[in-house]
Amino acid sequence: MSDRELRVSKIRNGTVIDHISAGQALNVLAILGIDAGSGETVSVGMRVPSDRLGSKDIVKVEGRELSQDEVDVLSLIAPAATINIVREFDVVEKHRVERPSEVVGVLSCPNPHCVTTEDEPVESRFDVLDDGIRCSYCDTIVRDGIAEQIDVA
Amino acid sequence: MRHDHIISAKQLSRADIEEVLDRAAEMDADPETFADRHGNALLGLLFFEPSTRTKMSFTAAVKRLGGDVVDLGTVESSSVKKGESLADTVRVVEGYADALVLRHPSEGSAQMASEFVDVPLINAGDGAGQHPTQTLLDLYTIRESAGFDDLTIGIMGDLKYGRTVHSLAHALTTVDADQHFVSPESLQLPRNVRYDLHEEGASIREHTELEPVLPELDVLYVTRIQAERFPDESEYRAVAGEYQIDAETLEAARDDLTVMHPLPRVDEIAHDIDETDHAHYFQQAHSGVPVRMALLDLVLGGDR
Numbered sequence: 276m277s278d279r280e281l282r283v284s285k286i287r288n289g290t291v292i293d294h295i296s297a298g299q300a301l302n303v304l305a306i307l308g309i310d311a312g313s314g315e316t317v318s319v320g321m322r323v324p325s326d327r328l329g330s331k332d333i334v335k336v337e338g339r340e341l342s343q344d345e346v347d348v349l350s351l352i353a354p355a356a357t358i359n360i361v362r363e364f365d366v367v368e369k370h371r372v373e374r375p376s377e378v379v380g381v382l383s384c385p386n387p388h389c390v391t392t393e394d395e396p397v398e399s400r401f402d403v404l405d406d407g408i409r410c411s412y413c414d415t416i417v418r419d420g421i422a423e424q425i426d427v428a
Numbered sequence: 429m430r431h432d433h434i435i436s437a438k439q440l441s442r443a444d445i446e447e448v449l450d451r452a453a454e455m456d457a458d459p460e461t462f463a464d465r466h467g468n469a470l471l472g473l474l475f476f477e478p479s480t481r482t483k484m485s486f487t488a489a490v491k492r493l494g495g496d497v498v499d500l501g502t503v504e505s506s507s508v509k510k511g512e513s514l515a516d517t518v519r520v521v522e523g524y525a526d527a528l529v530l531r532h533p534s535e536g537s538a539q540m541a542s543e544f545v546d547v548p549l550i551n552a553g554d555g556a557g558q559h560p561t562q563t564l565l566d567l568y569t570i571r572e573s574a575g576f577d578d579l580t581i582g583i584m585g586d587l588k589y590g591r592t593v594h595s596l597a598h599a600l601t602t603v604d605a606d607q608h609f610v611s612p613e614s615l616q617l618p619r620n621v622r623y624d625l626h627e628e629g630a631s632i633r634e635h636t637e638l639e640p641v642l643p644e645l646d647v648l649y650v651t652r653i654q655a656e657r658f659p660d661e662s663e664y665r666a667v668a669g670e671y672q673i674d675a676e677t678l679e680a681a682r683d684d685l686t687v688m689h690p691l692p693r694v695d696e697i698a699h700d701i702d703e704t705d706h707a708h709y710f711q712q713a714h715s716g717v718p719v720r721m722a723l724l725d726l727v728l729g730g731d732r
């Protein structure tokens with residue numbers, strides 16, 4: 276499927292996440308908490324040719340806009356992504372993701388002894404480092420495999 | 429010092445550290461003067477795992493300031509056993525006390541708990557995480573015995589799991605010490621600690637043997653290597669034996685070498701060192717009271 280064909284299958288209201296690093300589309304769905312059981316209409320393009328990235332993934336979700344927390348985590352696994360908010364078939368907002376100084380929620384701490392993995396009324400929080408993220412509670416650093424920490428609970 | 433909570437040694441600047449140690453030295457020299465300083469203060473003790481000495485030390489500290497403790501007691505008899513969250517427990521208990529001391533097995537628990545309370549919270553150990561009051565009393569002993577100027581210190585033993593070591597290393601970086609870490613390869617500093625020390629511009633070197641570095645040291649801080657870190661008993665014995673010291677080992681050291689240990693020890697430091705001038709570990713343990721008095725004084729508003 277080419278980029279052009281994908282663009283043809285327009286969505287009415289929702290979000291198009293474009294320029295996702297190739298191979299990361301399923302992780303983007305995980306960030307959004309979308310799986311086989313969720314109700315959204317979703318189209319996914321994987322390894323679509325791209326002028327800017329060589330190849331890219333693209334995700335379109337009907338009826339869903341992203342929270343800031345989701346955008347923050349998205350920026351870690353897909354730093355070149357662009358987010359298009361669509362209303363009545365028109366792109367009404369378009370922005371690139373920015374690397375935040377911290378990410379809240381969405382990811383879970385890989386340290387099984389971390390207080391955020393327990394039944395406490397607290398969201399995970401990570402400081403964003405140059406080459407990874409660090410849990411604000413237990414200091415554990417995650418460099419590789421940030422996507423594996425996406426909370427799918 | 430302007431910290432409501434004492435969570436981690438990393439939050440303390442050199443000025444903060446010196447302020448606590450100066451206050452502790454005043455209290456150590458003349459405890460009578462401070463005997464009624466916090467006459468109505470109540471300190472809430474929340475120990476979710478047993479640590480009798482740390483608890484005794486905090487209790488002694490607040491009583492020496494004229495205050496008293498309210499104690500959550502053992503976890504077995506409390507509502508925590510019934511599944512209450514830590515966040516709820518601290519929000520209830522803060523109503524009973526002017527400051528809280530928390531020891532909890534989960535890493536990051538003190539940071540989390542502090543986000544739910546308005547009274548000052550002091551971390552008395554959160555799992556393998558931070559233990560800032562131990563660090564401050566270690567620093568007190570180091571400053572009293574060797575001073576912070578041109579300090580060269582060796583830290584030996586379990587550097588991977590030993591939380592006192594991690595806290596101490598940050599604080600030693602703040603006072604610009606040269607730090608030598610001596611451990612078996614399998615128990616070297618963890619990645620996040622090494623990362624921070626580099627970020628902070630620490631002067632650190634790592635060794636697998638004490639011998640080459642011993643003659644340079646002003647202070648040797650020894651920690652225990654625990655058997656459960658090794659796959660089997662024989663491997664543990666072989667490795668741990670390399671990191672034990674006795675009076676003969678110290679013949680190669682400077683005469684004024686200070687030997688420290690957070691205690692309890694098993695056999696890392698032979699008893700023949702106890703009677704030498706090198707031994708500072710009991711003094712180190714005793715300084716827990718004046719250091720905790722100083723810290724309590726500062727968080728309870730000792731400047732008023």
Ligand SMILES: [Zn+2]
Nearest residue numbers: 384389410413
């Ligand atoms: Zn954590």
